[in-house]
Amino acid sequence: MSILLASSWTDISPYFSQWKKTLDQEQRDIDVRLYPDEIGDIDDITTALVWDPPSGLLASLPKLKLIHSLGMGVDHILKHEDLPEGVPIARIVDPDLVTRMSEYCVHSILHYHREADRYDRYQAERLWKPIPYPAASSRRIGIMGMGKIGADTAMKLKSIGFDVAGWSRSPKNVPSVPSFHDKDGFRHFMQHSEFIVCLLPLTPDTEGILCASTFNMMPDGGGIINVARGGHVVEEDLIAALDSDKLSFAKLDVFRQEPLPKHHPFWTHPKIRITPHNAGITNPETAAAQIIKNHRLALRGLTPNNIVDRARGY
């Protein structure tokens, strides 16, 4: 009755060792194994705790009762076509992760709202040159994806005074944040939004949503912050929108290929800022308990918490 920690990423082992240590401390009677070295007898593995699992691994575990994502997203699991049928997939829902993500988004909005990049350039030239900027109340921010992180980001930006709206697949009710939904609301939402924060799950419907036709709906000179998935962005369209001044910036934490290849044009684009997919990283200290609980529920044949709808994709 073991938990297998697995990823196809090679540089993740210090993080995985931290996970193993925390899970061991949390519950000493549970056997936690690190893939590939400690896999042992595959008949023992009932929970796979994964981030971008190696292909074929999940299908090869005959006694699997639960697939648990190490993050809030599950696209890294659902992309595998040979997923075992009937095994529930759970994701992390952790206030610590929500706070880290919304903190990143608020920081990014303030960075561009207060022209931090231009002042960096001015300082390099010893240029004393105040730049006029609008009041927060007339800066229109659009949050794509109004789940827990979107709602928290919206509330924090509201408390600073920004004019915030949200868009999501189904109607959402976040106090005093106008909410658009579905395809019909999308154009109005984009026309409203100078700065976009993308927090959507990656599904066939949202793949490539940040593309030329979307950018063209936005006010000229707007910008995007993408902390969701690289697959939301059509990369050539983003570069064209930045080069034509349709957009004035892109802050990107996620990419179609991660790590971002060294030769990728995003690295050197003057209007793009990059962080290495760490806007929010799941904290073993705060998230271990929910994984243990789900592992035990699955063992008892009960439904674990935060189960994903495979068809919907989140």
Ligand code: GLV
């Ligand atoms: C991070 O990208 C996550 O899915 O939690």
